Amino acid sequence: MKIVIIGGVAAGTSAAARAKRINPEAEIVIFERDSDISYSGCGLPYYISNIVEERDGVIIYTPERFEAKKGAEVKSQHSVEDILVDSKEVIVRDILRDEINRVKYDKLLIATGASPIVPEIKGIDLDNIFPLRNVHNADRIIDHIQLNQPKKAVVIGGGYIGLELTESLLEHDIEVSVVEKAHQVLTNLDDDMAEIVVEHLQDKGVEVILGDGVIEFQGDKSVERVITESGQELDCDFVILAIGVRPNTDLAKRAGIELGQTGAIKVNSKMETNIADIYAAGDCVESTNLITGQPIWVPLGSTANKHGRVAGSNLCGVEDEFKGILATSITKVCDLAVACTGLTVREAKEKGYDVVSSVIKAGNHAGYYPDYTKITIKLVVEKDSGRVLGGQIIGKDGVDKRIDVLATAIHNEMKAAELIDIDLSYAPPFSVPKDGLMIAGLVTDKKRN
Template identity: 50%
Template sequence: MKIAVIGAVAAGTSAAAKARRTDKDAEIVVFEKDTDISYAGCGLPYYISGVTPTRDKVVMNTAQDFKEKYNVEVRLQHEVTKINKDDKKLSYKNLNSGENGEYQFDKLIISTGASAIKPPFAGLDLENIFTLRSVESADQIKVAVSRQETKKVVIIGAGLIGLEMAEAFSKLGLEVTVVELEDQVLPPFSKEMADLVAEHLKEKGVNLILDDGIDHFEGSGRVEKIVTASGREVEADLALLSIGVKPNSKLAQEAGIEVGETGAIKVNEKLETNVKDIYAAGDCAESTDLLTNKDVWVPLGSTANKQGRTAGENAAGGEAEHYGILKTGITKIFELTAAKTGLGLKEAKAEGIDAAAVKIKAHNHASYYPGTDSIHLRGIFDKENGVIVGAEVIGGDGSDKRIDVLATAVYNRMTADELFQVDLAYAPPYSGPKDAVAILGMVAEKKL
């Protein structure tokens, strides 16, 4: 059995490792066009800020490590240029030597990931304008911010990575401005919850320009100024484009593999594509929204690892399934945690659910125990049956465990009353006698 894997970050390495555990005798070859494998993409802001001190901490494995652990060959700087689905052959180019080659496979796993969106802004070719998608790009940003002349940074986009980088640059003593086209930070969140984060950012000295996009960049060789759509001029020694990513599905599409409306590769619960013996996983592949049963594309490391494991097992002869996702996400922004799961109110109503939003503010633990902090919870409930279909959490310590409880509640279609009845752990350092999640259920039940 010959198993080929295209891409060696989260999904690709998970797939290769699980394929090896499933079939000890298979020949498994991973093709990766970059120089690093198995790196923690979500950890790059912390590597740039110095919170994670060294590069090796965000690179989980080297190609040699991976070979020794799993008996999997990883061909670095090998770019797959074509998939011949009929003959089951890959065409590739060795980016070091320039040589071309082919590889015959029995099973193929496509995990080509996603790329940063870079609209054709005028001046985009100036130096010191970056995107953040790889360890190599993080290295370049670290070099740029270490220069004495780098004092002012502009981030375009106020999503999860954009705001994590706002914190990272601030920790390095830089003046940070965030420009966002929407009228709020964290566009996937409700405005009332996102506004809590905006206030916190301002308190930390981050400049926010909302409801205004980028028109162009200006500078002589290097970027010196960002000009917004409204004509506002912002000085910058460095700019970071953080306006989203797009799936790398072109290679698959050119091979006749079906791509969904999201632009990502269409797969079933076994991560099979429409072509027999070809699978897809990670940021290049779709998933299923567990609440709507629709195809969705939400590129997250957690999903990539699950999908990679499933695809790897099945490519090696297994029968695993990837159930789907709730689009659960979380981020740390200075002293705040912002997290979301399931449907927002607008999404729920668009799906025909007569939904209501219930928002509460509670303590993260007993008020008399030192270090008490506030947590804001917003639940989305189906008025007809009281089932929770989504939630947002903004707050201090303990916010992470609340979103995980709420994600579990959404996954299991729990009602507001059941949310109140869950037997959650209580001790003064961790919770109040009525946990914040229980209070949300109690208030929601009353309101509904």
């Protein structure tokens, strides 16, 4: 059996590794446009900030190491130009040699990922306007910083990548302005929680401009100034473009593969597309929101890995299911961990849920133990049923723990009032006897009456 995989980052390599493990006889080839495969996109901000010192650090496998370790063939710098559904072939361009070949497949996996959105703004082609998606993008940003010792950057976009890169640039003592078109950063949070992040950024000396889009980049050869809709002129030595990503679906669309209402590729729980023997996984596909049951597109490394694993099993005929996501995410913004899972109040209302919510502050661990800090917990609860629909947690320590407990609770459709029944671990260096999640559960449940 011949399995062709298009794309060799998280989902593609996970699927290949899984499939080869199940069926060592299968002939598996990964085509990847880039020269790097299997890198940690999520690690790139830490490579840029020099917390990860070696480029190799964020590359989990080179093509050679992957082939040796996992037994699947890797063709990097090979771009798949078309899928011929009827003849079960892909048209592959060897980018270095500029050769085109047809390759047969029995099963095909599309794991083409997502790409940064590059808006059609005047001046967008000026030098030193950098997106961040792959290791080459990161290399270019690092080279720019090392060669030009820039003093001032404008980050366009206040999402995860924008804010993680803001932290990276602060590590290089670069002054940063963040420009976000929405009226809040991190639009996966409710606005009251996002406000905590803005205050933290401001404490770190970051200028945060909200509700204002960019209309022009000015400069001679390189960008020197960013002009916003409201008329602000922001001088800068370079720009980070982080307004978001979109799923790479062109190839799939041309082959007649159905896209979902989110614009990403539609798959069933076995990661099958509408066309027989063609699967899709990773940032190019949509998932099911486990709470609403509706399609949702949240491109994250953790999901991509799991997609890949499930696809890899099914490619080899071993049934496996990807049931869906809660859109759990976490990011570090300077000293703060910022996390969410499930629905925000805003999302819940948009989806027609009647909800109550509360925001509480609670200790990360015993107050008398060193490094005590308060974390802020927002809980979103369905009014009628009392079920937890979502949570957002921000703080300096213990945020990841609580968001993961909450994700597990939501996964199991627990009610807010039941959180106190969980026998969570307690010792002074780690927690308090009655955890903030339990208090949030009780407080929010009370609001239902």
